[in-house]
Each structure stands twice: as C-alpha cells, then as structure tokens.
Amino acid sequence: MPEPFRVIQIGFGTLGKWIAKAIIERENLQLAAVVDIAPVLEGKQVEALLKMERKTSTIIHNDLSNTLDELSETPPDVALIATSSHLKKVKPTISTCLQAGMDVISLCEELSYPYVRHPQLSKQLHNLANSEGKTLLGTGINPGFLMDLLPIILTAPCQSVDKIHVTRNMNSSSRREAFQKKVGTGMTKEDFKKAIATGTITGHVGLVESIHMIGTALNLQLDHVEEFPPEPVIATEKIVTTYITVNAGEVRGLKSRGVGQKAGDTIITLDFNAYADASPAYDEVRLEGQPNIQQRIEGGMPGDEGTVGMLINLVPLVIKAPPGLLTMKDIPCPHNTERVWK
Numbered sequence: 001m002p003e004p005f006r007v008i009q010i011g012f013g014t015l016g017k018w019i020a021k022a023i024i025e026r027e028n029l030q031l032a033a034v035v036d037i038a039p040v041l042e043g044k045q046v047e048a049l050l051k052m053e054r055k056t057s058t059i060i061h062n063d064l065s066n067t068l069d070e071l072s073e074t075p076p077d078v079a080l081i082a083t084s085s086h087l088k089k090v091k092p093t094i095s096t097c098l099q100a101g102m103d104v105i106s107l108c109e110e111l112s113y114p115y116v117r118h119p120q121l122s123k124q125l126h127n128l129a130n131s132e133g134k135t136l137l138g139t140g141i142n143p144g145f146l147m148d149l150l151p152i153i154l155t156a157p158c159q160s161v162d163k164i165h166v167t168r169n170m171n172s173s174s175r176r177e178a179f180q181k182k183v184g185t186g187m188t189k190e191d192f193k194k195a196i197a198t199g200t201i202t203g204h205v206g207l208v209e210s211i212h213m214i215g216t217a218l219n220l221q222l223d224h225v226e227e228f229p230p231e232p233v234i235a236t237e238k239i240v241t242t243y244i245t246v247n248a249g250e251v252r253g254l255k256s257r258g259v260g261q262k263a264g265d266t267i268i269t270l271d272f273n274a275y276a277d278a279s280p281a282y283d284e285v286r287l288e289g290q291p292n293i294q295q296r297i298e299g300g301m302p303g304d305e306g307t308v309g310m311l312i313n314l315v316p317l318v319i320k321a322p323p324g325l326l327t328m329k330d331i332p333c334p335h336n337t338e339r340v341w342k
C-alpha cells in the first residue's frame, strides 16, 4: 500500500475548510491535524463541521505548539497555512512549523514574493528554513499562478519578450464572502474610498509581488514598480450576489492596476478586475515579442477552487524541493499530483 503525505491544516476559515475537505478526499494525503485560534472551534470534529461522512477522528485544536508536541512521534510532513495575507502576522506560525521539522506552504499573499516588501523578514525566514533543511513557499491562485507563474511559463517559447500584459476579469458574484467584502461589494463609493484609504478593506493583495516575481524570473531589471489605488466599479442596476444585494449606485467591486517599468517604459501591466456580474469573465496573458502570444482562460479560473488545488498539488513538490524560502518560479514544473505518493 503506498504511503500518503501527512499534512497539518492551520487556519479553518473559508479556505481552510475547503482545504481540509480536499485533503480528506485526496487519497495520497492524510489529515494529521487541524489548528485554528478561534475558541469556538476547539474540540470540534472536522468532518462534522464539513458535513462530510466521518472518515477520521480529527478534532480542531487552538494551540499549535501543543498539537505538534502531541504529534511528535509521527510528525506531519507538510504544514498548510491559510490564516492571513500579511507576512508579519503569519511569521510566528511559519517559524513554529519549520522548527518542528515540516515543509511549509502558505496562502499568505505577501509570502508569494516577499523579498521587496519584507527584506529582513525574508532573510530571517530563508535562514531558518535553510538551517532546518525545510522548504517555505507562498502560493495560491493569485498571487502564485495566474498573474505571475503562468505568464512566466508562457514566455518559454519566445525568442524575445518586450511587453507583458495580464488581465484577470473576474465575476466576483459567487466568490467567498470574505473576498466579496475585500473588493467592497455593496458599499457606497465614499465608504469604499475611505475603507481602501484606511486599510479596512484591502482589495487584491499581491500585484506588486507578482510583478517582482516576473521581473526577477526574466531579469527585466525593472527600476519602478507601482500599484495604483483601486477604483470602484459602480452598479447601474440591482445585482444579487451570494453575499449581498448591490443596488444601483453602490459598489460592485473594483479595478486595480500594477505596472513594472524600466527607464520610463512600461514592460509589465497587471490588470486585476473583480466585480459582481463582470462579463465576460476571463484570464488573459498577452506577450509582445517574437512571437506575440495571446492566451485566454474563457470564463475565468474559479479562484477558490483553484487556490485549494494549487495548495494540495504542491505538497509532494515542496518535499522534493531544496531547503530555504522559495517562490513559485523556483518549483520545477508545478502540476497535478493526486497520483504521486510518498
């Protein structure tokens, strides 16, 4: 009988729940434990919360260190972290997991390419991962794939690349509630502007990280990277989403743009548009060069499903990867790994 990879899930919010379910359903993965700090979750049985047939006896714990102590005889291979977008918040969890001898994969957007926003923290985490002989990786559907790794891979057949333009045009009507909230769905225009300015809502996190990842992979020597403040998209008629009803005059979501420039010339443009009932929905990469390439995912990548897929497919790959802090451009040929065993 082939042996499955043992995985601990940290963070049991919307994504964490879907990840735990995917781990239970995937034969080459075994859910070793689930940790979430929410006191109401302590002691709750995982499959009962997921409304799944009970296959394991896994309950949720609040305390990561105690849980790892309990698992010390059969430690998990990999920790999956789905708790926060911000690296400073996730760092203690990452450090604990690396020190416990696990490879770590996190959905933390700022970890997808952390060297520019958090140079010191990146160095510390890289040194820790190296000294523990473990791999640390930030991933997800975006950042982590659609607006960075995918355009990087598409340049492989190009003899030359002059410009890169990536557009994510997403219908956010059925995205998870936290996502619809963070793009301002249902707000007034004034509240949206205030909430963005004060950081109450973040919009998409990761455009700058994606631009730096592309720039480094292609050695573009960018001298200016900028993300512009997101602009609200206003409803002209009533729209009903899975989270809220948006009335005419209220915010459907947003449009964000980030650019990477060299000597005043824009080489990379990333357009992230996410709003209720956006049509058509698509993900597109356009490369100007030799040859020109245009690639489109019609209908757009389902973001939440794709995020879970990215995470669980990377489990066998981070175990094989060299130690240290890596980014998606460093992982050899990411792919589906449901048939790969320990």
Ligand SMILES: NC(=O)c1ccc[n+]([C@@H]2O[C@H](COP(=O)([O-])OP(=O)(O)OC[C@H]3O[C@@H](n4cnc5c(N)ncnc54)[C@H](OP(=O)(O)O)[C@@H]3O)[C@@H](O)[C@H]2O)c1
Pocket (backbone or CB within 6 Å): 010, 011, 012, 013, 014, 015, 016, 035, 036, 037, 038, 039, 082, 083, 084, 085, 086, 093, 107, 108, 109, 139, 140, 141, 142, 143, 144, 176, 178, 307
């Ligand atoms: N890169 C990508 O493509 C991508 C895609 C999707 C999501 N994400 C990111 O993934 C993260 C998770 O998303 P989500 O929608 O599931 O968020 P969520 O619903 O807010 O869930 C996060 C959960 O983690 C818990 N938590 C917070 N700090 C913790 C800690 N130190 N230890 C254990 N549990 C902790 C939270 O508890 P409390 O509520 O009590 O704080 C909450 O239950 C977000 O930052 C999101 O932006 C990235």
